[in-house]
Amino acid sequence: MEQSDIKRLAFPRFTWIRFITAISRLVVLLLMVIILTVLNPKFLAPGNILNVLRQAAPIFIIGVGETIVILARGIDLSMDSIASLTSVVTATLMIDNELPFYAAMPVGLSVGAVLGLINGLIITKVKLPPFIATFGTWLLFKGLTVLWIDGRVISGFSKEFTYLGMGRFLGIPVIIFTAIIVYIIFRILLKHTTFGRKIYAIGANPDASRVSGIKIDRIIIIAFIISAVMGTFGSQLYIARINSAKSDFGEGFALDAIAATLIGGTSFDGGVGTIEGTIIGALIILLLRNAMNLLGISPYWQGLATGVTIILAVLGDTYLKKIAKRYEN
Amino acid sequence: MAENEIIVDMKNISKNFPGVRALDRVDFDLRKGEIHVLVGENGAGKSTLVKILAGVLPLEQGTIYIDDALVNIHNPGHAQQLGVSIVYQETNLSPYLSVAQNMFIHHEPTRFGFMVDVVEEKRKAKDLLESLCIDVDPDELVANLSLGKQQLVAFARALSFNPRVIILDEPTSSLTQQETNLMFTSLKKVKEKGVGIIYISHRLEELFQIGDRITVLRDGKRIDTLDINNTEISTIIRMMVGRDISEMYPKEPTEIGEEAFKLHNISRKHKCQDINLTVRKGEVVGLFGLIGSGRTEALRLAFGLDPMDQGEVYLYGKKINHPSPSKSVDFGIGFSPEDRKQEGLCLALSVKENIERASLDRLFPSGFVSRKREYEIAQQYVQELNIATPSIERQAVFLSGGTQQKVVLAQWLCAKSSILILDEPTRGIDVGTKVEIYRIINRLARKGSAVLVISSELPEIMGISDRIYVMCRGKITGELSRAEATAEKIAAYAFGTQEVINANCN
Structure with a gap:
């Protein structure tokens, strides 16, 4: 094979439509930044930017999980209750059992893994649709947490533990570094491993x-x-x-994570989407909230704004896909 | 009213799909009270032609006259107003509505203009069914009917619109012999009323029972329209295939070796029973059967896609315990499914990702994908199979049917499968690509692969196989060597109605 042939086959022709599809979200994000800066010059202050990133980090980290299941044509509605149950487990281990955070966190993560396993087994072995299975476990896990912990608020964590959430390293919130590490790991997992290839394949067509x-x-x-x-x-x-955990903690996590994933361009039909999109999705959600706070708009409007953004993002995707199809044909 | 009055006159009809010219200046006409049969291989353009008439596909070029008036059919509803009704192979009835409700679903008899007159609806349904000698209770849920009965209900529904033209797309593929006869009786009654019937079928034999005229399509072109009584079946086959058999099927002798793949007494309730077959190294074995004969089901069991009730699968003499697709793939079996889009390809993914899908663990045992390696491998197969794609990053959805099929084959070549099960590998593919696929099959056999091909096209199965098994109603009814095989013998085994058949097919 000629070298030029290899190049031709390996790299598709540059097309505008593909380019626009690829960067459309980034453009939306930049536009939001510009508009916010115009409306309120304080927006670009380093403190505010870091604040936005710090708040977006947990949404992104949870959104990564949601992105993976949505890529494989699933959905995890039970995220809220998984969050409340496992955080209460982690918190009680640290407070009641006086375990250090580096022991309590892995135990909490293992409990999370078991909850995920339960979801996975119900979906693959009992063959319930992911929506129904995780809707059920959402209530189930929530019920467990409430029964167990009742109205108790667990707080007073060690400094080492709260450092992970509030601490700064070189002046930058630690949680931002954590999010970057999570990003690198999942970028590699999805794009450079056979597991990632299989996730995309299953999402695109489970039968095939x-x-x-x-x-x-x-x-x-x-x-x-x-x-x-x-x-x-x-x-x-x-x-x-x-610095506290209680049974109703975690409410809205699943919806935020799903919103970040969808705004980030991951398709509900599976097989299409990226981790980078989810970062942008998490940032867009946070910017919307931040903008409203800066502009003094009531938080009651935030849900509405997020909803409109999701609908517009998905509509935009569908529209671009249509154009792309016409163009390719 | 003249006997030969023309109801529908389609002139110069052309239609393009991405990468395929589906219809090329086709003329077609239909007379009052006739059954005009439309035949052609898969992909010849039969369905496209009738879908244009039924308003399902937009007309691109050409003109349609109905009763001498130029019409522009906008949508299926409009076609129905013009008197054109269509019955699809898949009946699209609503399973949880009753027969009567289904029959009058868009034109219910009403009371006061807005309430469904249930009594009247039932009465009308009953009358219509009785007039067609269809023995179905109008109150029965459609879900409770056999596929054949559903087909008859769909037919009755089409008639409830009092159409002047009725289109039947492979109406008998899911019918039993008895139901087929019933349908023919009804068809003759309808025909006597002056309705024109367009009848698409692959069962050439039955066309002679009911057809008046026959039009043969091939590669989107009309080859000829003939009076059916003065036509030989061999003429029709020649017109359908359109070329010398040897040129169409470039069969090469191969060295046939040891037994590679063997099915022993494979059964699954209501699907297939006691399937025994073998394929040897270097051999191309054909499995022929009509739709619903259980051929696809049998091989799905063998590959592990569906659970079997009993039976064993042997690979080079070694038994595979509890076959599953992942086991089969690991053992070197490749499976190209009947429905490429449903089960063969990830349409949203690239050519590259489709080619490597079955080989991920083999190519990258560490679990990490090497970009360079996957590019090289994908390119190698794109070149080897002459896959017509501008880039290996092209999404499979944008490829033509033939190219998609090549991608599916490339997947199994890439997986180094030595046993290939190909279910209708040339369905819906243009003739040029078909020949390429036959050559790929030949090359695989020459390299020592064992190839098992399912097909419902007689010329194809005879052209490419070293040996042929024929199935009928879930059982293997015959086995023929290449030398023994004739269209008549195969058809006789497949229909299971003629004397030649051994008793177990009845």
Whole structure:
């Protein structure tokens, strides 16, 4: 084969439509930054920027888990209760059992993994649709937490633990570094491993993936375990920041994570989406909230704004896809 | 009213799909009270032509006259107003509505203009069913009916619109012999009322029972329209295939070796029973059967896609315990499914990702993907199989059917499969690519692979196979060597109606 042939085959022709699709979210994000800066010059102050990033980090970390299951045509609605149950587990271990955080966190993560395993087993072995399975476990895990912990608020964590959530390293919140490490790990997992390839394949077409010999049940179970572990990890960092845990903690996590994933361009039909998109999605959600706070708009409007953004993002995607299809044909 | 009055006149109809010219200046007409049969291989353009008439596909070029008036059919509803009704192969009835409700779903008899007149609806349904000798209770839920009965209900529904033209797309593929006869009786009744019927079928034999005229399509072109009574079946086959058999099927002799793949007494309730077959190294074995004969089901069991009730699968004499797709792939079996889009490809993913899908663990045992390696491998197969794609990053959805099929084959070549199960590998593919696929099959056999091909096209199965098994109603009814095989013998085994058949097919 000629060298030029290899190049031609390996690298698709540059097309505007592809380019626009790829950067559309980044453009939206930049536009938001510009508008916010115009409306309120304080927005670009380093303190505010770091604040936005710090708040976006847990949404991103939880969103990573949600992204993986949505890529594989699933969804994890139980994220809220996984977050509350595992954070309460982690918190009681540290407070009641006086375990150090480096022992309590892995135990919490293992409990998260078990919860993810339960989701995965219900979906693959009992064969319930992910929406229904995780809707059920959402209530189930929530019920467990409430029964167990009742109205108790657990607080007073060690300095070492809260450092993970509120501390700064070189003047930058530690949680931002954590998010960057999570990003690098999952970027590699999704783009450079056979596991990542299988996730995309299953999402694009589970039947064809099965014919190709991929053990789809196993991969889906692992995806739900990863999702729950990331949900746990994100919520541990969260309670480290607010320095308390209680049974209704974690409400809205699943919706934020799903919103970040969808705004980030991951398709509900599976097989299409990126981790980078989820970062942008988390940032867009946070910027919206930040903007409203800066502009003094009531927080009641925030849900509405997020909803409109999701709808616009998905609509925009569908529209761009249509154009791309016409163009390719 | 003249006997030969023309109801529908389609002139110069052309239609393009991405990468394929589906119809090329086709003329077609339909007379009052006739059954006009439309035949052609898969992908010849039969369905496209009738879908244009039924308003399902937009007309791109050409003109359609209905009763001498130029019409521009906008949508299926409009076609229905013009008197054109269509019955699809898949019946699209609502399973949890009753037969009567299904029949009148868009034109319910009403009371006061807004309430469904349930009594009247039932009465009308009953009358219509009785007039067609269809023995179905109008109150029965459609879900409780056999596929054949559902097909008959769909037919009755089409008639409830009092159409002047009725289109039947492979209506008998899921019918039993008895139901087929029933349908033919009804068809003759309908025909006597002056309705024109367009009848698409692959079962050439039955066309002679009911057809008046026959039009043969090939590669989107009309080859000829003939009076069916003065036509030989061999003429029709020649017109459908359109070229010398040897040129179409470039069969090469191969060295046939040891037994590679063996199914022993494979059964699954209601699907297939006691399937025994073997494929040897270097051998191309054909499995012929009509749709619903259990051929696809049998091989899905063998590959592990569906659970089997009993039976064993042997690979080079070694038994595979509890076959599953992942085990089969590990053992070197490749499976190209009947429905490429549903089970063969990840349409949203690239050519590259589709080619490597079955080989991920083999190519990258560490679990980490090497970009360089995957590019090289994908390019190698794109070149080897002459896959027409501008780039290996192209999404599979944008490829033509033939190219998609090559990507599916490339997947198994990449997985180094030595046993290939190909279910209808040339369905819906243009003739040029078909020949390429036959050559790929030949090359695989020459390299010592064992190839098992399912097909419902007689010329194809005879052209490419070293040996042929024929299935009928879930059982293997015959086995023929290449030398023994004739269209008549295969058809006889497949229909299971003629004397030649041994008793177990009845």
